[in-house]
Amino acid sequence: MTATIHQIPRRAEPSLQPLMALVADGMNSVNEVILGRMQSRIPLIPALAGHLIAGGGKRMRPMLTLASASLLGYGGSRHYKLAATVEFIHTATLLHDDVVDGSGMRRGKQAANIIYGNPATVLVGDFLFSRSFELMVEDGSLKVLKILSNASAVIAEGEVDQLVAQRQVETSEERYLAIINAKTAALFAAACRIAAVVAERSEADELALDSYGRNLGIAFQLADDAIDYDSDASEMGKDQGDDFREGKMTLPVILAYARGTAEERTFWQEAIAGDRNSDADLAHAVALIRKHEAVNATRERARHYAQRAIDAIAAFPASAAKAAMTEAAEFAVARRY
Numbered sequence: 001m002t003a004t005i006h007q008i009p010r011r012a013e014p015s016l017q018p019l020m021a022l023v024a025d026g027m028n029s030v031n032e033v034i035l036g037r038m039q040s041r042i043p044l045i046p047a048l049a050g051h052l053i054a055g056g057g058k059r060m061r062p063m064l065t066l067a068s069a070s071l072l073g074y075g076g077s078r079h080y081k082l083a084a085t086v087e088f089i090h091t092a093t094l095l096h097d098d099v100v101d102g103s104g105m106r107r108g109k110q111a112a113n114i115i116y117g118n119p120a121t122v123l124v125g126d127f128l129f130s131r132s133f134e135l136m137v138e139d140g141s142l143k144v145l146k147i148l149s150n151a152s153a154v155i156a157e158g159e160v161d162q163l164v165a166q167r168q169v170e171t172s173e174e175r176y177l178a179i180i181n182a183k184t185a186a187l188f189a190a191a192c193r194i195a196a197v198v199a200e201r202s203e204a205d206e207l208a209l210d211s212y213g214r215n216l217g218i219a220f221q222l223a224d225d226a227i228d229y230d231s232d233a234s235e236m237g238k239d240q241g242d243d244f245r246e247g248k249m250t251l252p253v254i255l256a257y258a259r260g261t262a263e264e265r266t267f268w269q270e271a272i273a274g275d276r277n278s279d280a281d282l283a284h285a286v287a288l289i290r291k292h293e294a295v296n297a298t299r300e301r302a303r304h305y306a307q308r309a310i311d312a313i314a315a316f317p318a319s320a321a322k323a324a325m326t327e328a329a330e331f332a333v334a335r336r337y
Contacts, residue, residue, distance in 0.1 A: 014330035016058065022324045023066035026080065030062050033084035037131045048116045048124045052091055052106065060220070061086045061191040064328075068195035068209050070321040071313065078198045081135050085148060086191045088132035093155055093187075095125035100163065101246055143197050151190035158182025167247035169272040173254050180221040181214070188217030211312035212325065215305045220332045222302035225250040226295045227336065229286055241282040247272045251301065253285075255294040264288055299333060306333045 020027075038049045062083035069079045097103070098111040099118045105111055113121040129152070136145045162179045165171045192213035196206040228243045229252050243250050249257075249272065257268045270276045271285060289295055306329040316322055 018324035019328045026066040029080040030083045065191045068192040072199040074199035085132045085135040088128045092125040092128040151186045154186040171249035184221040185214045185217030189214035212309045215309035219302045219305040226298040230295045245277045251298045252294040256289045256292045259292040302333045
């Protein structure tokens with residue numbers, strides 16, 4: 001199947017507002033499910049989960065489930081619980097990630113592990129994973145269960161692969177793209193694809209939405225990579241340079257290392273190994289990344305994947321949902337936070 005390539009429109013300030021407006025009513029129903037299912041007789045569980053869930057995240061993944069359902073003209077209500085399921089999976093992975101990374105901030109405030117400690121954070125993440133599987137079972141579709149459970153396994157594989165690649169300065173661009181395809185894009189893809197399942201649409205529609213979500217997820221993560229070396233903590237909602245100090249080989253570093261001189265490569269080898277992580281070293285890293293235009297190159301790659309996302313839904317009829325999903329891809333690349 002071939003599709004016409006549609007160039008991303010160059011607007012001054014793409015926004016998530018059309019997507020948010022499209023799904024606003026539905027997100028109220030999703031939020032009711034989230035709030036109801038994060039409750040427990042153990043007060044620490046809703047307190048810790050609520051710290052992150054109410055922390056101002058974009059909720060892109062559940063919004064994409066609802067938007068995909070709208071794109072297909074689905075008029076039922078099954079997608080509300082499934083969108084909540086997607087958010088629970090995402091939140092659980094964030095809680096676990098913050099423990100693994102030793103993160104100090106998340107969404108502009110102290111990370112849950114700093115406030116509540118690592119053991120409680122891991123266990124509440126497990127609780128949310130369990131809730132997500134309860135919701136999948138309640139939906140009753142083995143196909144939905146297969147898609148979301150597979151995504152959960154792939155995410156875990158991606159996180160482990162990233163952990164193995166941490167402080168490995170020779171990590172290739174190809175391997176890094178495989179990592180983010182697993183740890184980020186897999187859930188974006190599943191969030192969109194399950195809408196086609198509940199709407200009882202064709203395999204072709206499922207695959208089109210899977211492709212949209214997957215490419216959007218890669219674009220979103222690549223934009224995050226760029227942001228970590230192109231903004232301050234107030235814009236990012238986390239400490240600038242977290243990736244640098246954790247020895248993560250994200251794309252701007254991979255490109256700067258590949259394009260660098262022998263002296264610059266020595267710096268990167270020492271920095272990624274953890275031997276150079278001061279504020280001055282971070283400033284030098286940013287200077288090298290800017291010298292080699294690695295942030296711009298990362299954003300260009302993000303733009304490529306965002307365009308692929310738009311192309312994936314090109315065959316669907318024009319609608320408010322299609323326009324909102326198109327602009328969401330545009331926003332993923334252009335955002336600065």
